[in-house]
Amino acid sequence: MARxxxxxxxALNTVAAWSVALIIFFPVLWMILTxxxxxxxxxxxxxxxxxxxxxxxxxxxxxxxxxxxxFFWNSVVISVGSTLLGLAIAIPAAWSMAFVPGxxxxxxxxxxxxxKMMPAVAVLIPMYLIFQRTGLFDTKTGLVLALMLMNLPIxxxxxxxYFKEIPGEILEASxxxxxxxxxxxxxxxxxxxxxxxxxxxxxxxILAWNEAFWTITLTTTKAAPLSAFIASFSSPQxxxxxxxxxxxxxxxxxxxxxxxxxxxxxxxxxxxxxxK
Amino acid sequence: MSTQSTRLASRIMVAPSVIVLFIWMIVPLAMTLYFSFRIxxxxxxxxxxxxxxxxxxxxxKSPEFWLAISNTLALVLGVLIITVVLGTLIxxxxxxxxxxxxxxxxxxxxxxxxxxxxxxxxWDNLFMHPQNGLLGAVSRAFGAEPILYMxxxxxxxxxxxxxxxxxxxxxxxxxTAMQSLSSxxxxxxxxxxxxxxNRFRYIIFPHLTRxxxxxxxxxxxxxxxxxxxxxxxxxxxxxxASTTLPYMIFKQAIVAKxxxxxxxxxxxxVILANIVAFFLMRSIGKNLDA
Numbered sequence: 162m163a164r165x166x167x168x169x170x171x172a173l174n175t176v177a178a179w180s181v182a183l184i185i186f187f188p189v190l191w192m193i194l195t196x197x198x199x200x201x202x203x204x205x206x207x208x209x210x211x212x213x214x215x216x217x218x219x220x221x222x223x224x225x226x227x228x229x230x231x232f233f234w235n236s237v238v239i240s241v242g243s244t245l246l247g248l249a250i251a252i253p254a255a256w257s258m259a260f261v262p263g264x265x266x267x268x269x270x271x272x273x274x275x276x277k278m279m280p281a282v283a284v285l286i287p288m289y290l291i292f293q294r295t296g297l298f299d300t301k302t303g304l305v306l307a308l309m310l311m312n313l314p315i316x317x318x319x320x321x322x323y324f325k326e327i328p329g330e331i332l333e334a335s336x337x338x339x340x341x342x343x344x345x346x347x348x349x350x351x352x353x354x355x356x357x358x359x360x361x362x363x364x365x366x367i368l369a370w371n372e373a374f375w376t377i378t379l380t381t382t383k384a385a386p387l388s389a390f391i392a393s394f395s396s397p398q399x400x401x402x403x404x405x406x407x408x409x410x411x412x413x414x415x416x417x418x419x420x421x422x423x424x425x426x427x428x429x430x431x432x433x434x435x436x437k
Numbered sequence: 438m439s440t441q442s443t444r445l446a447s448r449i450m451v452a453p454s455v456i457v458l459f460i461w462m463i464v465p466l467a468m469t470l471y472f473s474f475r476i477x478x479x480x481x482x483x484x485x486x487x488x489x490x491x492x493x494x495x496x497x498k499s500p501e502f503w504l505a506i507s508n509t510l511a512l513v514l515g516v517l518i519i520t521v522v523l524g525t526l527i528x529x530x531x532x533x534x535x536x537x538x539x540x541x542x543x544x545x546x547x548x549x550x551x552x553x554x555x556x557x558x559x560w561d562n563l564f565m566h567p568q569n570g571l572l573g574a575v576s577r578a579f580g581a582e583p584i585l586y587m588x589x590x591x592x593x594x595x596x597x598x599x600x601x602x603x604x605x606x607x608x609x610x611x612x613t614a615m616q617s618l619s620s621x622x623x624x625x626x627x628x629x630x631x632x633x634x635n636r637f638r639y640i641i642f643p644h645l646t647r648x649x650x651x652x653x654x655x656x657x658x659x660x661x662x663x664x665x666x667x668x669x670x671x672x673x674x675x676x677x678a679s680t681t682l683p684y685m686i687f688k689q690a691i692v693a694k695x696x697x698x699x700x701x702x703x704x705x706x707v708i709l710a711n712i713v714a715f716f717l718m719r720s721i722g723k724n725l726d727a
Contacts, residue, residue: 178530179541185544188559207578251454254454254455257447263447283465286700313454371550371551371552373553374664409559413555416550416552420550427549428613
């Protein structure tokens with residue numbers, strides 16, 4: 162930066178920016194702190210910070226007593242499963258839209274985006290009934306399907322914007338050398354597309370993990386992931402703050418970490434490539 | 438230069454995505470439309486038949502529906518205004534040279550990765566709970582009675598929670614857009630004596646319009662469907678005070694088990710979403726081409 166910044170101004174900026182950042186982060190921080198307090202200490206008034214009774218018991222108890230491991234596992238299977246299935250369907254589509262665009266490719270992409278405009282609640286009844294009749298209700302398979310369909314437009318769009326950036330000359334060169342379509346995909350495109358596919362995957366795992374409509378409405382107990390579990394857990398308000406916080410901290414920790422790694426791709430992905 | 442066979446291959450590769458999305462759009466929507474004209478209550482399964490627009494008129498006559506519409510609007514507009522205004526200010530602040538910008542970004546982005554039920558849990562219990570919440574303690578420290586956030590101001594409380602979740606998204610996008618602005622232009626303006634306010638008004642803000650439009654479009658898509666926060670924090674209550682249109686439809690379907698009415702609500706939601714989408718796409722289309 163060529164702009165001259167006085168040390169004083171930089172210090173002021175730093176203090177101001179850090180204060181704002183800490184205020185925004187504070188609710189998460191407070192939850193994490195509460196998760197390490199004993200139950201009486203967690204609800205003590207006035208709130209305790211330095212005088213609190215610290216413990217790890219909330220974590221061991223949540224993990225041991227409830228069906229927490231199962232909810233956690235369900236979240237993993239549903240978010241990763243729906244993302245992988247979505248990728249399997251979307252990669253060929255995005256590939257051909259990026260490299261063999263037809264007259265209607267742009268329209269097709271806009272149409273896919275428009276399906277995201279349909280409110281999920283409008284199809285709640287049919288989904289509920291179809292899932293009940295077909296035995297998909299409260300199964301991981303059912304949720305994998307539902308969340309895959311929900312995120313498919315985003316997956317196609319993200320992949321499309323990444324594939325678009327792979328130079329077409331490389332493809333032409335490989336075609337000149339006589340590579341078949343299949344070889345072209347496996348040896349030329351895939352290595353170049355891996356970063357794009359990886360960030361698409363990351364973002365969609367995050368979206369699926371945090372999804373809280375279908376996971377709540379299409380499950381009861383068996384296939385319920387963490388989002389549904391926390392939503393039902395918090396019904397007895399004002400109780401078990403320590404355990405509630407521990408369960409919640411474990412529910413968001415994996416995604417928080419993944420998210421921090423993917424913040425750059427997040428902007429691109431969620432804006433469908435409009436902001437880079 | 439694509440040969441006949443690559444064209445065919447590309448069709449085959451696009452087909453699965455298009456087919457599943459098409460089915461996903463058409464089949465449930467057709468079923469919703471069908472149910473919306475029928476009497477269909479899971480609690481009295483013997484009564485069936487066509488009822489014309491009775492399910493729709495029930496919605497339009499219900500005071501809860503109009504409350505739900507105004508709550509939905511308040512939620513979408515409230516969160517949009519808060520996130521865009523605060524997001525711009527915070528992005529401006531972070532865009533300055535500060536120490537530890539990397540960690541700072543990590544802290545600011547965090548709420549976006551918090552799943553809706555957890556966000557609602559944190560605010561509802563740890564902050565807004567009158568007896569045990571932190572904000573109650575703050576009120577008491579000032580000698581005031583704790584505010585019953587979820588009882589007295591349920592919609593404002595929900596807006597606060599959702600705005601907290603979406604503020605990072607707006608901030609991050611606006612920050613990304615700001616960083617693509619050439620610093621020479623700003624420096625030149627500064628040397629010519631342009632005030633900070635004028636630099637924002639004439640250089641930074643015009644540069645941000647596209648990013649702001651994108652933020653509005655994407656947030657609106659997600660905000661129209663907000664569900665988990667309300668389900669966890671207020672269950673739409675007290676009464677119907679924090680019931681939005683999606684939540685009202687959910688109550689009709691899952692609690693009242695009235696499939697016909699819920700379906701009619703779903704169709705109304707689709708129509709409203711399409712009206713919003715139409716205007717959004719039009720105004721955004723203008724902005725994106727420019």
